[in-house]
Amino acid sequence: MQPSRDDFVIAIRSAFLKKGTKQRFSLIALLFFSITLIVLGKYNFVGINYLKAIINEVVYRSSYIVSIPEKYAVLSYNTVRDHFMLYEDYNIVKKKLKKIESQKYNIDFLIAENNKLKKTLEDVSYSSDEQHAKVLIDKESPFLRSIIINKGTKHNITKGMTILNDNYLVGKVVEVNFSTARVLLLSDLNSKTPVTIEPGSIQAILSGTGKNNGTIQYAKENLPINVGSIVFTSGAGGLFKEGIPIGKIAEINNKKVIDFFSDFSQLGFVKVVLYSKEKN
Amino acid sequence: MVIQKKSKIFTNLLKLAPIIILFVSVLNEFDLNYIKYFSFNFPFILIFYWSLKKSDSLGYGYIFVAGLINDVVIGFPIGSTSVNYLLICGFASYLRNITLRPNMIQDWFFFLFTILVVNSMSYMMLNLFFSTNVDYTNLFYNTFFTFLFYLVFANLFKIYQKLVFKEAND
Numbered sequence: 001m002q003p004s005r006d007d008f009v010i011a012i013r014s015a016f017l018k019k020g021t022k023q024r025f026s027l028i029a030l031l032f033f034s035i036t037l038i039v040l041g042k043y044n045f046v047g048i049n050y051l052k053a054i055i056n057e058v059v060y061r062s063s064y065i066v067s068i069p070e071k072y073a074v075l076s077y078n079t080v081r082d083h084f085m086l087y088e089d090y091n092i093v094k095k096k097l098k099k100i101e102s103q104k105y106n107i108d109f110l111i112a113e114n115n116k117l118k119k120t121l122e123d124v125s126y127s128s129d130e131q132h133a134k135v136l137i138d139k140e141s142p143f144l145r146s147i148i149i150n151k152g153t154k155h156n157i158t159k160g161m162t163i164l165n166d167n168y169l170v171g172k173v174v175e176v177n178f179s180t181a182r183v184l185l186l187s188d189l190n191s192k193t194p195v196t197i198e199p200g201s202i203q204a205i206l207s208g209t210g211k212n213n214g215t216i217q218y219a220k221e222n223l224p225i226n227v228g229s230i231v232f233t234s235g236a237g238g239l240f241k242e243g244i245p246i247g248k249i250a251e252i253n254n255k256k257v258i259d260f261f262s263d264f265s266q267l268g269f270v271k272v273v274l275y276s277k278e279k280n
Numbered sequence: 281m282v283i284q285k286k287s288k289i290f291t292n293l294l295k296l297a298p299i300i301i302l303f304v305s306v307l308n309e310f311d312l313n314y315i316k317y318f319s320f321n322f323p324f325i326l327i328f329y330w331s332l333k334k335s336d337s338l339g340y341g342y343i344f345v346a347g348l349i350n351d352v353v354i355g356f357p358i359g360s361t362s363v364n365y366l367l368i369c370g371f372a373s374y375l376r377n378i379t380l381r382p383n384m385i386q387d388w389f390f391f392l393f394t395i396l397v398v399n400s401m402s403y404m405m406l407n408l409f410f411s412t413n414v415d416y417t418n419l420f421y422n423t424f425f426t427f428l429f430y431l432v433f434a435n436l437f438k439i440y441q442k443l444v445f446k447e448a449n450d
Contacts (some may be wrong), residue, residue, distance in 0.1 A: 007378070015373035027373070030344045031366050037359030042409060052358050059307070059352040137353065144355050144412075175308040175355075182355060189413040208413035 001257050031112045056177045064136040073102035078266075130273045131155060138267055145208065145264070146171075151272055152179040161193065162240055164271040168261040169193075169233060173272070181272075185264050186214055186246065194236035195246060197229050206231065206246065206258055212265070214247070214258040227251050231258050241275040294444045296332045298317050298437075301425050306350040312448045319418070320425035322394070323350065325433045327365055328391050331372035333441060343369060364398045371397075384434065392427045 016028045040048045082089075105149025133149035151157045153176050161173040163183045171191065175182040184191055191208040197216070202225060205217040216225065229249040247260040290334065293300075305322050323346065330338045347362030354361075371394040399419060406412045 008304040011374050011377040014377050025340050025344075025372050026341055027366055030340050031363060031370075034344065034362040034366060036356055038363065038405070038409075041358045048358065055348060055352050055358075059349050061355050063307045066304055145415075146355050190413055201335075210418060217342070231424070248401060278383050 018201065032226040041120070053177050055176075056129075056180060060136050060180045061176075063148075064097070067137065128232060130271050131157075133270055133272050135206045135267045135270060138265070144212065145185040145191075147172070147185065147264075147267060147270075148179050149183060149270060149272065150179065152177045152181050154178055156273060157181050160239070162244070162273045162275060164244070164273055165267055167245065169240065170244045170262050170264065170270060171268065172239070186263055187212060192217075193246070196232050196234040196240065196242070197225055198232060199229065199261045200224065203234055203236070209257070213250070213252070213260065216249075216256060216258065225249055225256055227256070291444075295337070297336075297440070297444070298326065299339070299342050300406055302326055302338065302342070302346050303349070304368060306346045307353065318425060319422050321422060322429075322433075323365065324368060324395055324398070324426055325391075326429050326437075327368050328353050328372050328394060328430070329434050329437050331369045332376055332387060332427075333437070334375065334445065335373065338369075340366065357412075358407070360402060360405060364402050367398050367401070368394055384431070387434070388430055390426075391430050395423055 005085040035049065037162065055062075081148060082122070098133050131151060134153040135147050135149050137148040149163075157173060157176050159173055159176055163170045163172060169186065171183045171185040172189075173181050174184040186193060186206065186208055187210065188208040189210040191206075193206040195204055195206045195216075197204060207215045207217045208214055231246045231248065233240040233242055233246065245261060247258045249256055250259040252258070281360050302323060303309040305326065327343060342433065343365045344362045347360075350356070350365075351358050371390070375390050379386070394438055397413040399422075403416070403419060443449060
């Protein structure tokens with residue numbers, strides 16, 4: 001048994017410790033260096049944050065350029081598919097438009113009434129400061145769901161800012177660099193958002209699933225949540241302004257999920273919004 | 281003379297192709313995850329194959345940098361993918377040292393063992409050290425498809441190796 005154990009040790013030593021021909025670094029040295037980076041990153045060492053910021057700036061731009069051919073191929077496929085679906089889509093949109101037209105008048109009245117009531121109650125209203133940003137990287141990793149936008153600290157972007165697509169909530173800013181920022185999408189496993197489900201004003205927490213939908217957490221079990229109910233931000237915790245539409249309740253495999261209004265795989269431009277409270 | 285010089289540059293570019301493809305794949309996050317659950321880790325396959333068959337075609341320094349880039353693109357803690365990539369190099373290098381008669385099936389199953397170890401370590405590190413939730417199902421499918429696709433890409437790389445490096449390394 002002794003010789004085979006020796007062979008194992010020699011093979012391991014040769015693989016990790018010996019510098020190969022044409023190799024400038026030994027494997028073990030680089031492994032130690034990587035582990036040091038991880039440990040320093042974990043404890044937010046200042047030098048690592050600077051290194052990360054520099055790499056981010058260079059890599060995000062390069063990644064955007066490198067992914068242009070793939071983006072173009074996907075775009076072409078979607079364009080062709082949309083052309084084939086045109087007639088079907090037209091009929092669906094026509095039906096929806098009729099329904100929306102009839103609802104619009106009611107909504108206008110309700111908005112006016114709501115504003116009047118808010119003023120009477122001296123409630124807070126929000127003013128918003130918004131900018132448009134281009135999505136640089138929108139690759140959906142199977143593990144993390146995030147996008148990179150082309151606005152950073154030089155455009156006054158700060159952590160926690162709200163990201164909207166066509167007035168629907170998409171996510172929030174979690175990392176800011178000089179000219180870019182990372183947005184954590186609502187579909188990410190680590191994303192938790194306080195929501196209200198209407199009708200019924202049911203308070204719950206929306207959690208990402210890592211897929212293209214979300215789940216409802218921490219809602220009372222006996223409360224009726226019906227398919228088709230609309231999910232809005234509740235404004236609890238001060239994370240987001242209340243009433244931003246997110247999605248609607250759908251049922252997949254007998255399980256209630258939130259089907260987002262926005263298609264996170266098709267984001268081209270997004271709105272970065274900073275809501276600030278102002279007293280009436 | 282000019283034609284000869286041009287042809288030399290072209291040959292050198294072809295020899296650098298594994299590194300170039302590695303950088304393009306980490307920058308573009310090449311995993312074809314357009315179908316539900318389907319995704320695979322192309323850099324794992326590329327690094328394992330070329331470290332095993334032609335270790336001098338990929339420098340460890342470049343692999344380390346590619347790992348850093350991948351961390352930035354997918355938003356993982358900096359250094360974590362570099363550790364994964366370098367561990368794959370280590371496993372491939374170990375296999376090369378103990379192998380007398382190379383065999384594709386043996387390589388394939390050793391690759392499975394390697395990615396299982398590397399992905400498990402990565403999962404544990406993200407969960408325990410950084411408290412980041414990672415979808416276990418997605419990771420499982422990713423590992424499975426990476427294992428399946430190894431054979432396909434290994435054969436393609438083998439053909440490329442024969443054409444460009446003029447050697448048959450079974």
